[in-house]
Amino acid sequence: MGTDGPPRGGRHLGTRLASVVALTLVVVGGGAGMVAVSETAHAYREESLQRAAAMLTMLAGPAALAVAESSFDKLDGYLAEAVRPGGQDVQLVAVATFDAAGRAVAASTDALVPPTVPGQRPEASQDFVDYAVRSPHSMWRRVEAPTGAHLMVSVPAVSGLRWGTLVGVFDTGQVEQRIDRSLRSVFAVVFVAAALLAAVTYAAFSRMAVQPMQELARAAEAIRNGVRGVRLNWRRNDELGQVAASFDHMAAEVERYTSGLQQEVADRSAEVEARNRDLQVVNAQLRVANAELDRLAHVDPLTAVGNRRSFDQLLAHVAGHGEQRKWALLMCDIDHFKRINDGWGHPMGDLVLREVARLLHGELRGNDRVARFGGEEFAVLLDGAGPDTAMDVARRLVQVIANHDFEALAVVPLGRVTVSIGVAVHPDDGIGADQLLERTDAALYAAQAGGRNRVERWLREPQAAVGGG
Amino acid sequence: MAWAAVLASATCTQPEQSGLLTGVRAYPPDPPQGAVTRLLPGDLPATVRKLRLGITPYTQESRQRRDLAPLVAYVGEALGIEVELVVSTSYGDLVTEITEERVDIALLSPVSYVQARSIQPALHLAARAISQGSPEYSSYIIVRRDDPAHTLGDLRGRRMAWVDRLSGSGYLYPRHVLHEAGFDPDHLFGSARFYGTHEAALVALLRGEADAAAVSSGALNLTCKSGEAQTARGFRVLHKCGKLPYDALAVRAGMGREALKKITWVFQGLNNRSERGRKVLADTWAISGWMPADESAYEGVRRHLDDMATKMPAALPDRATSLELPAGVSRGD
Known part of the structure; x- marks a missing residue:
């Protein structure tokens, strides 16, 4: 009798809640994480830009002097030295100095061409150089190339007067890698946190709600099966406690009612049995009477032979x-x-x-x-x-x-x-x-x-x- | 699904692709050039036929005149008036000339300018010089490279070569440094002479006539460049004595506003960035050009001098007296 009936919902409920919690956490945490990563990425890139600009600015002083004095050999050496790999996040890969008229006067490369992103042609940088040489401001531009993420930065070469412009190309691949790593770790953290919190929520909810409900379900089934004296006796202040109290009350009522009915049934049965017994007596009497009647019907009363x-x-x-x-x-x-x-x-x-x-x-x-x-x-x-x-x-x-x-x-x-x-x-x-x-x-x-x-x-x-x- | 989200957010984190860096000074535009710089009849009093450009001596006068001739010609052409070069006899001399309006334009050393300004507050500051690409220079006390002296104290009893009593880098600043270091500049050395120019002081040091010299970094660079390779290796900086701005381009008080404006334009537009400018400035003593200036540029110098005035009043004469020149070096032709 207990095989059909309502399905065991307690376990599914816990799983469902855990899923909702996990999903919420993933969405919220993922969203927050993405905002954080976006901010971090922005900060990293901003920092890398500032560093690139600072590096170029350091070169800009001597470059200005060199251009002012038209002494370019030392500057050339300076620039060549500056592009040596140093294992930094932001690595200068090419740099050139332009005079006030926009002509390249010194460069880290053999050919005095605009500094280029590796894999691109020099002409690709020309428009940036043209802007930079004319603008009183420092400028920058990001370049995504097959060789990786690069940054072009220009800094005016100033020494009293603006003598020219320094333009450099930086490899920012390391920065982008750092951003990727932080993105991945954010997601890893978010997923781990979501899983952990989902598990914790599942366990907590299971203990707080699911198991009591299973107990409640079992008690209800016991009552269905006619077991007496089934009481939950929970001392809880929450809604489940109220349900349990109502359940116990209803179970008591049901039992009381059932006992009353049973008692009545017993009384009636006793009554019926008594009547039955009476009936049997009466029947016996009747049979006797019938037999007698039969006999009388077939027997001559006077002579006792058949009639x-x-x-x-x-x-x-x-x-x-x-x-x-x-x-x-x-x-x-x-x-x-x-x-x-x-x-x-x-x-x-x-x-x-x-x-x-x-x-x-x-x-x-x-x-x-x-x-x-x-x-x-x-x-x-x-x-x-x-x-x-x-x-x-x-x-x-x-x-x-x-x-x-x-x-x-x-x-x-x-x-x-x-x-x-x-x-x-x-x-x-x-x-x-x-x-x-x-x-x-x-x-x-x-x-x-x-x-x-x-x-x-x-x-x-x-x-x-x-x-x- | 996780990596799709990563990629999605990677695109979300795509940055802006280009922009300007903040915190950058905006540079003033180049001054007008061409016909606009010509003086018009009303700009100067009718009686004025020429402008006198005063300059401090830094080498023999004939050579100085030869070197500066292109500059003088350029300025005259740009202004549309004759320009006469006046070589003063000393730093103090030029101060007197500009304050008494015996020259119209003067290229004053920073100390001279501060002094002139204190005498004549209405003096105009039209520009400041850039030399060898830099608007500033340093004051050094130098010794011969193989000299045993390594500290200021090691100069005790030795022979000192000064430039001029009014020279910032050649006397006043190093003297102040010695004083601050606890030495008495007037009694530390065995002997001290004023050689009149930075070049002369350097030559004296090189020749062994002096053991230490106070010079400007600019003069040192120039001497080392133009001199023999021997010269370049001959010196060593013993002590740095501070930074000063390069020479001020001052215009006498009373110069009309239009004339002042055009004089400013002409000088501020002349620099090594243009082919013409390079030609004109080629033989000047490493002038790269002129830049806009305001009083704040020379404020540091003024404060330094005030400080020195209170601490070492004896150091600052009202006027320079005669100079002693080393043997073999003459001022005139």
Whole structure:
């Protein structure tokens, strides 16, 4: 259950913040760094320009004197000496002195041409020289050449009067390298600082916010999973603390509510169980009552043998087995029963009925059934019996009843109680329950007509009774 | 991505490509030349037919006149008036001549100028000289190269060659230095003579007639250049005694404003930068030209002299007296 749900956001949040911090630092630091580098570059270049100008100015004094006196050999030597490499940032590579008319009168090179940036032609410097010679100011110009960064500077050669102009070409490659290096170190510093600060921010934020939030997420999940007693119990003054306090409060509320519900459910369940138990009792009672009812529905209350309804059902059931099935139906009628009822009263009549039923029931075996078919009529079903068996049983029944001492159970002299029995056999005497009933009835009638206390089997035509006794 | 940013910022750091350097003096434009410098009838009083140009002696007069003839001719032509060269007998002499208006223009040594100015405040300063390319020169006490003296104290009892009582580099400044160093300039040396010119003092030193000389750096340079190679190797600077501006071009008080202006133009426009100028100045005693000047140029000299006046009043006579010249050196022809 805890596998789906909201994604783990804590880690991503920390990473995102670290990225934002790093990016901000890179942008801000990079921007500041670039401003700083730009300023530094400007300062370096300005300084290198000042130094170049200072170097030329130092040469300008003697140059002025030399031009004023027209003594150029020493100046030539001076200038040649000045361009010797000295390992400086700003290295003079070529210099020449021009008189007031703009003619070169001394130079560091063999040819008295304007000093040139290495790799360029002398003509490229000519316009600068032309400006410089005419201008009362010191001038400078940067030249980017394949051989590197160079600086052309001019300084008026003054000694009282402006005697001429000194023009020099300086190699400032070292300065540019220094600027590049400082640029790179600025960026390195900025990136390192950004990375460090991002890491620090990530760690700090992780500790301050991400881990608490992960804990919060886990607690929420625990509650989802039904764990009880989940409380954060943070003592923090900030927003996370408020969230935690609300969370704890809500968790308590939820638990309280859930407990209440559970209690109610338990109560209701108990109630339901009690009801169930009652129901079960009632059901048992009902079953008992039903059984009783069933029994009552199928049992004759007086004689305790089956009643008409049950016999009809039985008959239908047996008859349903088909035309081939062998069974026999006996209809027994207590002879002159009305006389007993009239003579001795209904209670005596009941007694006789009961006894007769008992006796009938006692003589029957296995699948045989006896039922009280009417007021004094009993039906007997002999399942699987053929004609002979049926007649035998019928005769025995008549005999048993005739021989039974009924007076023993009554205080009054009952005399003899006898029955008449009509017999019909299936399928010999008929097919189906209705036919058998009808023919058994007919046979009973025949038996009664034949003098009672006897058995008569159905015959197609009414005939004289076979049995006797 | 990082290097792209580097490149991007490298372009951001591209500088301006050219410009002017700040903190540079602007030089005054060259003065007008040509017809504008000619004196017009109203510039000078009608009675004035020529201008007298006074100069201090630095060598034999005949040679000096020969050397300066082109200059005189040039100035006359530019101004459109006759110019007469007047060679004074001494530094002090020239001061008197300009203050008493016996010359119209004078090329005065710095001390002479300060003195003249103090006598005649209305004196005009038209320009100052540049010699051998420099507007300033130094005062030296020099000895022969192989002389054992190495400090001022080593000159005790030796023979000193001065130039002139009014010479800044040739007397006054070195004397002040000796005084400041704790020596008594009048009694340190065994003997002291005034030779009248820097060249004469140098010759005396070289010949062994003196052991030390006070001269200007300019004179020393010139002598070493024009003399024999021997001469060039013959001297050594014992002590430096300060810097002075070169000679002042003074115009007498009372010169009309237009005339003064044109005289200024003519001299300030004459220098070694032009072919013509080089020719004119070729034989002068290494004058390279003239530059604009104001009083502040000679202020240092004035203060120095005031200082000396309070400390060594005996050093500063009102006027120079006669000179003693070394044997073989004459002033006139």
